[in-house]
Amino acid sequence: MVADGVFPPEMPDTPYDPAERLLGGRLDPEDAPPGYAEVATVLRAAAGPPCPDELAGQPAALATFRRVRHRARVRARLVTVALAGTLAIGGLWIADGAHSPLGLLSPSGGPGSGGPGSGAPAGAAGSGGAGSGEAGTAPALRAALPPVGAAAGEGGGGSPELPSTRERAIARHGGGGASRGGGSARGVRPATSSKGPTAKPPKPGKAEPGKAKPGKAEPGKAKPGKAKPGKAGEAGRGGGGEGR
Amino acid sequence: MIGPSFDAVLAGAARGHDEAFGILWRDLQPGLLRYLNALAPGAGEDLASETWLRVVGGLRRFSGDERSFRAWVFTIARHRAVDRARRAVRRPDAPVPLEALADLPAPDDPATAAVDAISTRAAVALIATLPPDQAEVVLLRVVAGLEVAEVAAITGKHPGNVRVLSHRALRRLAELLGAAPRVRGGV
Numbered sequence: 001m002v003a004d005g006v007f008p009p010e011m012p013d014t015p016y017d018p019a020e021r022l023l024g025g026r027l028d029p030e031d032a033p034p035g036y037a038e039v040a041t042v043l044r045a046a047a048g049p050p051c052p053d054e055l056a057g058q059p060a061a062l063a064t065f066r067r068v069r070h071r072a073r074v075r076a077r078l079v080t081v082a083l084a085g086t087l088a089i090g091g092l093w094i095a096d097g098a099h100s101p102l103g104l105l106s107p108s109g110g111p112g113s114g115g116p117g118s119g120a121p122a123g124a125a126g127s128g129g130a131g132s133g134e135a136g137t138a139p140a141l142r143a144a145l146p147p148v149g150a151a152a153g154e155g156g157g158g159s160p161e162l163p164s165t166r167e168r169a170i171a172r173h174g175g176g177g178a179s180r181g182g183g184s185a186r187g188v189r190p191a192t193s194s195k196g197p198t199a200k201p202p203k204p205g206k207a208e209p210g211k212a213k214p215g216k217a218e219p220g221k222a223k224p225g226k227a228k229p230g231k232a233g234e235a236g237r238g239g240g241g242e243g244r
Numbered sequence: 245m246i247g248p249s250f251d252a253v254l255a256g257a258a259r260g261h262d263e264a265f266g267i268l269w270r271d272l273q274p275g276l277l278r279y280l281n282a283l284a285p286g287a288g289e290d291l292a293s294e295t296w297l298r299v300v301g302g303l304r305r306f307s308g309d310e311r312s313f314r315a316w317v318f319t320i321a322r323h324r325a326v327d328r329a330r331r332a333v334r335r336p337d338a339p340v341p342l343e344a345l346a347d348l349p350a351p352d353d354p355a356t357a358a359v360d361a362i363s364t365r366a367a368v369a370l371i372a373t374l375p376p377d378q379a380e381v382v383l384l385r386v387v388a389g390l391e392v393a394e395v396a397a398i399t400g401k402h403p404g405n406v407r408v409l410s411h412r413a414l415r416r417l418a419e420l421l422g423a424a425p426r427v428r429g430g431v
Contacts, residue, residue: 019411023385038421039414045367047386050274057289061269061296062262068300069260 245389246271250310258303269296272317275387278364279318282372282383283325291328295321315394318384322398370420371413378413381406 021027022040025047029037246253246267256264276295281288298320306316368387372379377399384395392410396403 019407019414022414023382023410024389025386035418035422036414039417041362042367042370042417042421043382043386045362045364046278046371046383047275047389048364048367050270051364054274054277055270057273057293058266058269061273061293062266064293064297065265065269065300066262068297072301073260 246310250313254303254306254313258306265300268313272314275389276317276321278368278387279380279383280321280325282368282379283322283376284328285372287325287328291321291324294324298324311390311394314388315390315398318388318390319398322380370417373420374413374416377401378409378416381409382413382417385410 018027018033018036022032022036022043025044027040029040029044032040253264253267257268273292273296276292277288280291280295284291295317299317306313308316368383371382371386374382380399381395384390384398385392390398392403392406395401396406399406401409
């Protein structure tokens with residue numbers, strides 16, 4: 001039988017601990033405590049060198065490894081291609097939005113239109129288009145885009161202020177920016193005018209988007225008669241002040 | 245154990261080099277098979293394959309030294325075995341293999357007392373007759389070459405419990421080996 005007290009319950013965890021040495025395969029059967037020589041032999045055998053049949057599956061394991069790695073590589077390539085495609089499509093879509101060849105971002109249907117309500121001829125399409133796009137479905141995207149068009153010189157000069165002024169205008173007129181912007185003849189006034197949008201305190205009830213009359217916000221209802229063809233060259237400035 | 249070249253081997257395997265993976269596989273597969281065959285008799289090969297699939301899938305994400313890698317692989321293996329046991333309708337019985345250990349030497353027979361006379365399979369089978377928690381602790385210590393803290397982490401036990409279990413297992417093994425020749429000798 002096994003001698004009691006060979007492995008006390010509270011043994012120090014040191015390399016000299018017989019149990020630890022047994023379990024670590026560092027104890028020769030000759031050096032084992034009485035009754036434990038066979039245990040040492042068995043434990044050594046259990047940790048012995050690999051048998052041939054234990055390594056027989058190596059070709060299959062390597063084949064599996066190759067297959068899994070190949071699949072992972074293909075998947076990574078597909079993800080890269082999909083990402084690149086998404087980025088390309090996104091870039092094209094944004095570029096389309098900038099030039100509006102499809103009219104996706106322009107509710108008036110025109111590419112940067114001198115459409116109804118814009119009051120600007122096609123030559124001033126940059127600012128006028130931007131003005132009409134304000135009431136569209138993607139104002140934030142619109143605001144982020146630089147004005148494009150023949151009148152982009154002056155209109156572009158005002159472009160750094162565009163996002164904030166546009167947003168203010170949208171908030172003030174409840175999406176009526178199209179008709180306002182469409183009447184871009186108002187833009188003839190210098191943006192620094194004391195009657196500018198920042199100088200005017202918004203009238204309560206009209207300033208909140210929720211209270212704006214939707215009918216006024218529709219570009220189609222803007223009065224084209226307000227546009228002065230003679231001032232077409234200034235439409236660019238209207239673009240700069242179109243945030244009103 | 246692979247030794248100082250382990251980092252390079254691991255990096256090569258993570259990059260998809262067959263040779264590097266082969267080194268890892270040859271180092272760990274025998275211990276993995278012995279451990280899994282004791283935990284789930286007859287299913288060691290399948291479980292080892294599942295384990296290696298997981299290992300290959302996670303090679304790129306693994307970072308650590310060789311001991312950590314061994315502990316990680318055996319943790320995966322244990323999870324596979326536990327999952328299989330849960331799926332099984334009933335766990336197949338592991339018959340006591342003492343009578344089957346024909347090549348186990350009698351301690352009083354010096355001619356057969358050589359270590360080589362005990363086959364690895366017989367030794368693992370004998371350890372597998374221990375209570376499951378004791379057998380698992382002994383196999384993780386002896387076959388996988390893990391330390392107490394690593395075994396405790398894998399099995400979810402306190403290190404003190406692991407020590408107690410391993411000491412009980414050693415006592416039990418000594419009793420089994422001491423009792424076997426007496427039974428055979430008719431004493």
